[in-house]
Amino acid sequence: MCDKELLVGYLYDEIDYAERRALESHLAACTGCRDELAALRGTRRHLAAWAPPESQLDFQIVSGAAKPARTWRSYRSPVWAFAAAAVLVLAAAAAIANVEVRYGTDGLMVRTGWARPAPSAPSQVADSAAPAITPAEWSATVAALDRRLQELETSQSSPGAMTQIAASGPRVSDAEVLRRVRELLSESETRQNRELALRIRQLATEFDAQRRVDLATIQQGLQGATAAEAATHRQLWDLTQGLYRVSQQSK
């Protein structure tokens, strides 16, 4: 006979009564099939040793997930956005403070202040290959950065104050400067509060994910114990069957 499909059915205990009887009769007479069955059972036992690596899975469909939800990869902070924001703030502050940067034969020079007009004559620049960055250029840079940031940031911020400052030209009074600095500080504080809230939310999410992983691990452990118990039962059953066959044969 040596019907391999039947042998597989017997191996996985998916076989009807008549087929089982027929196969068992065959096994009693066929050493080859008996050995093969034993070998396949051994292979099955080895298969149980292969487990996927533990991986943190905290998938969750969130409301409004018609588009793909944010993946576990994208939950990390958008570093580029923070970097762009930092550059923007620095640039805006530089524009307000009327920063002037020069690099010449006498070295690097940084000068700030509104009291005197920024020198603009090219002749005053020692190295014409590296011209000074004028307030107008700062303003242009700030405006460009601001536009880029608005494109990049998903959250709606209100960069109006900063944009206004960046675009407003260098000639303003000290009181105006103070007012704008206060606005900047206020905006910075708001941003920090928002970041803090974001961090707290992330922590809560991570905590919840860990809790669910722990629960799943416990459940897996319980399932593993149940499977081991079932395997023991199966082995006992096989052993009993074997003993029964041997006793029948000896009779």
Next chain:
Amino acid sequence: MATTDEELVARSRGGDLDSFNQLVLRWERPIYALAYRVIGREEEARDVAQETFLRAFRALGGFKGQAKFSSWLYRITLNLCRDWMRRERRTPVAQAPEGIDIIDLAGAGEAVESIEDVVSRRQVGRAVERAMALLPEEQRTAIIMKEYHGLTFQEIADLLDCPLSTVKTRLYQGLSVLRKQLEHDGVEGRF
């Protein structure tokens, strides 16, 4: 008594997001395990598992319960795995063995299992993983669905759209190849 998949699916179709997330929580590990065993890469398996649930969520309206929810998920997962393998034009990769962490092993060991047994089991597991990666996709899938997900022959046949006898043949051939490969690796006879 735990809520059945069918009940949760019905609620999810009615717009109950929490119910769908319960299904996700219930099935994310088996789906990840299936994807990992088919494609052999942890990170990609996670991506496939995640994509499986997204697709299931989007297509929930079209799921009429003609098959079990789990079978439906398995089908989506296997399709995604197939896409991945086609895209990457590669066979599954048995991941390189990582360093054995004795503390991890101690934690992983069951009360009746010694550290030596755990190490041995992991070595056998890696040998199985390597041997499985050598099998043709259809044999590997049949073995995975039978051994690790407990599907019946008929369920596997339905899932893979092939006759029942083909499933049995694939299982027999796959197990025979595995057995020879494990013998070659010096694994047969252990345990």
